[in-house]
Amino acid sequence: MQLTDSEFSRIVNHVKGRYGIDLSQKRVLITGRLENYLLRNGYQSYGEYISKVEKDPTGNEGKNLVNVLTTNHTYFMREFEHLEYLRKIILPWIREKEQNRGKDVRIWSAASSTGEEPYTIQMVLQDFFSMDKSWDTQILATDLSTKVLLKAKSGIYLGEQIAPLPDTWKKRYFKRINNEEFQVIPELRNKIVFKQFNLMDQITFKGLFHVVFLRNVMIYFDNETKRQLLDRIYQHTASGGYLFIGTTESIDKEATAFEYVQPSIYRKK
Ligand SMILES: C[S@@+](CC[C@H](N)C(=O)[O-])C[C@H]1O[C@@H](n2cnc3c(N)ncnc32)[C@H](O)[C@@H]1O
Incomplete structure (x- = not known):
């Protein structure tokens, strides 16, 4: 053809x-x-x-x-340094900020592909808030592709795909379903709301996010598209909130109101 x-x-x-x-x-x-x-x-x-x-x-x-x-390649524990930053710096900040309010953690995985990213984030949250179950740690995960979202919702992965995860997480959060596959347990799956969303559209999700993961998706967008997208995300980020992009990506200073923290990590003042 x-x-x-x-x-x-x-x-x-x-x-x-x-x-x-x-x-x-x-x-x-x-x-x-x-x-x-x-x-x-x-x-x-x-x-x-x-x-x-x-x-x-x-x-x-x-x-x-x-x-x-669409190119949907992703994997568990990708860009592990972000998860460490989340655990050490951002979650203590959220705890401090929301302790006496709704105890609501608001995180958005904005190009979640087949789910490895939001599930890993959720495992970090579970560890961090294990002492106090009254926190609402449900997070939002969106992608353009309905095909990857179906896979993400099922939470089914091959043994080799979950191999990078620590053994404690594998044991705690997965159930073997056959010789080759494991499924994320319902208690963890329920803590992620998967939705189809085109990043070109107006953001209509309610409330402001403490953290947005926008990793390895802007590579496909031109500069003007990126600038407008970052602007929309900025409007939906809480003050003091964070933005993660892929570690091989960068944002022009002029293209965003987010403040540079360190490579691939930005913050709203
Ligand atoms: C390479 S994956 C990145 C997955 C994950 N964030 C990571 O870093 O491993 C890129 C994802 O962006 C999604 N995507 C591409 N264009 C999009 C758009 N306009 N709106 C929402 N998602 C989009 C693709 O469907 C794909 O699943």
Whole structure:
């Protein structure tokens, strides 16, 4: 199946316009991932497919496109230094701040992919607040792709995927379900609200977040898209709240009102 220049531009424009993801340098990725999907689903050409996506009022074809084209690679304990920073610096700050208020911890994993990130964050929270069960540690985890969210909600992982976790966490928070797979126990799964959310949209979640994890997702966005997204997140962060980005990412000083704390960690004054 041939991808013409005009079909390529239409796909790039659609994905950039709707989801902020810039695939203009990713022609090989598009053909590599989409060709099989098109053949399996009986499309004769990329043109026929992109017309369907552009016209589909339900948005379902668009969802499938996102499921096929997004890069969802993640793993347990990724960027461990952030979890340490959370445990040592941020959670004591939240405890101090919220002790005499709602005892509500407000954390958002904003590109949560298949769930490894929010589950690991939740394990850190469980350890930290183990002495006082009256804290509400439920957190929000969102992603654009419905496919990864389904996987995240199921909480089912291969033994090799949970291998990086400390043994105590593996024992405490997972149940073996067959020879190869383990499932996160319901008590921990219930402490994460998984929702589909496009980071290009207005943020309508209630209340302000103490911490936002926005890790390894802005790599797909251009500078203006990043600037606007950071601005929306800033508006929804509590004063003194923190933002984590991926350790290989950076933000231009001029692009954000967040204050630089150390590489990949920012704070709202
Ligand atoms: C590489 S994963 C990062 C997962 C995790 N945060 C980590 O650092 O390991 C990037 C995720 O961003 C999601 N994503 C891409 N564009 C998005 C958008 N516009 N809105 C919400 N999520 C998006 C993808 O679906 C993918 O699951």
